[in-house]
Amino acid sequence: MMSTAPEIPFETTLFVRDHCLCLHLQRAARALARRFDAALKPVGLTNGQFSLLMSLNRPQPPRMGEVASVLAMDSTTLTAAMKPLLRRALVEMRPDEKDRRSRRVALTDAGRALLAEALPIWRETHAEIDALLAGVGAGDGEPLRQTLRAIL
Amino acid sequence: MMSTAPEIPFETTLFVRDHCLCLHLQRAARALARRFDAALKPVGLTNGQFSLLMSLNRPQPPRMGEVASVLAMDSTTLTAAMKPLLRRALVEMRPDEKDRRSRRVALTDAGRALLAEALPIWRETHAEIDALLAGVGAGDGEPLRQTLRAIL
DNA sequence: CTCATATAGATTGATATCAATATAATGGCG
DNA sequence: CGCCATTATATTGATATCAATCTATATGAG
Numbered sequence: 001m002m003s004t005a006p007e008i009p010f011e012t013t014l015f016v017r018d019h020c021l022c023l024h025l026q027r028a029a030r031a032l033a034r035r036f037d038a039a040l041k042p043v044g045l046t047n048g049q050f051s052l053l054m055s056l057n058r059p060q061p062p063r064m065g066e067v068a069s070v071l072a073m074d075s076t077t078l079t080a081a082m083k084p085l086l087r088r089a090l091v092e093m094r095p096d097e098k099d100r101r102s103r104r105v106a107l108t109d110a111g112r113a114l115l116a117e118a119l120p121i122w123r124e125t126h127a128e129i130d131a132l133l134a135g136v137g138a139g140d141g142e143p144l145r146q147t148l149r150a151i152l
Numbered sequence: 153m154m155s156t157a158p159e160i161p162f163e164t165t166l167f168v169r170d171h172c173l174c175l176h177l178q179r180a181a182r183a184l185a186r187r188f189d190a191a192l193k194p195v196g197l198t199n200g201q202f203s204l205l206m207s208l209n210r211p212q213p214p215r216m217g218e219v220a221s222v223l224a225m226d227s228t229t230l231t232a233a234m235k236p237l238l239r240r241a242l243v244e245m246r247p248d249e250k251d252r253r254s255r256r257v258a259l260t261d262a263g264r265a266l267l268a269e270a271l272p273i274w275r276e277t278h279a280e281i282d283a284l285l286a287g288v289g290a291g292d293g294e295p296l297r298q299t300l301r302a303i304l
Numbered sequence: 305c306t307c308a309t310a311t312a313g314a315t316t317g318a319t320a321t322c323a324a325t326a327t328a329a330t331g332g333c334g
Numbered sequence: 335c336g337c338c339a340t341t342a343t344a345t346t347g348a349t350a351t352c353a354a355t356c357t358a359t360a361t362g363a364g
Contacts, residue, residue: 007264007268008206008209008264008267008268008271010209010210010211012209012271013206013207013209013210016203016206016271016274017206017207017222019278020203020274020278021184021278021281021282022184022185022187022188022199022203022278022281023199023203023223025177025180025181025184025185026181026185026199026200026203026223027223027224027225028177028181028224029177029178029180029181030224030225030351030352031224032173032174032177033174033177033178033351033352034226034351034352035174036174037352037353041353046319046320046352047174047175047178048178048319048320049319051168051172051174051175051178054160054165054168054169055165055169057160057162057164057165058162058165059162063342063343064342064343065341065342065343070169071175071178071179072178072179072180072182072183073179073182073320073321073322074186074321074322074323075342075343075344076321076322076323076343076344076345076346077320077321077322078343079343079344079345080319080320080321080344080345081319081320081321083319084318084319096342099329099330099341099342100328100329100330101328101329101330101341101342101343102329102341102342102343103342103343112159112160115160116159116160119160119164119168122168122172126171126172126173126174129173129174130173182321182322185321185322186321186322189322189323193323198322198349198350200349200350201349215312215313216312216313217311217312217313225350225351225352226351226352226353227312227313227314228313228314228315228316228351228352228353228354229350229351229352230313231313231314231315232314232315232349232350232351233349233350233351235349236348236349248312251311251312251359251360252312252358252359252360253311253312253313253358253359253360254311254312254313254359255312255313
């Protein structure tokens, strides 16, 4: 008689669902991203693009690798993420003077202008989220503040 | 004289970088996903596929919409995410008896077997993460436990 | 019963994500 | 000087993600 399959008890599934930090984090990240994406839509940016542009607003234009590190993203992801912004001329890249392997990424005037437009939206949205999460206060230790208050 | 561009002070950039919950969450989610993906690689699953398969391990096969809701993902994302699993015959879909708009998704024997293989990996990896984050203990309130201990 | 509306999923198009791999420039060592 | 190991980025291929839109089914008003 063929074994029907190695059974994982339903209780285990519930345990994983309730305790997997990775799952909680992914869920929370998706939900929060949707929220910021919707808020930033009027200026035509996603949450990731906003973070990316903001990370470029510094005295000395950073190199690709530095940006990837700050955002904790794969450098190949960054290369891809940069393309739409280059196309829209919100950023520009030029080889580093000293080390021509590196490329320095800088905001254009248009990029700075758009970022300035987006900033108040970020402030508002962030304040809303804070308010939503403030509620019970208490410790934050639990599964990502109850997975961002049951998915915002 | 042309305004060169609306300037956002560098301090504002630093403030956003240090306080944006969305950014912290995205960074942490990316880092943790990479970690679980690497650990699960031997069984050929990503963290998302593992969570998805696990969410299907229940007495009554859930409908697509229910799964999407549990995972806090867009239902169209779920449709796409299901494709590789269908192709590998780890899951199967069939229309709901009562409501033929709905589709119920079930693990196949192969899916259950693979999930059983993956479970110990999940346990190990999760224990490692817990250990990494346990350190200072303290409150969790700060930016996602210091963005998952400075990105794991 | 019939049509209008609502609901469940699927498709399309754009971007995001990473591993594996490729290209290019540095820098040290002989 | 000339190689080679290293470093910085780009390319490719697969999956993930969502908004907008479409199809099929269900449900309620008349």
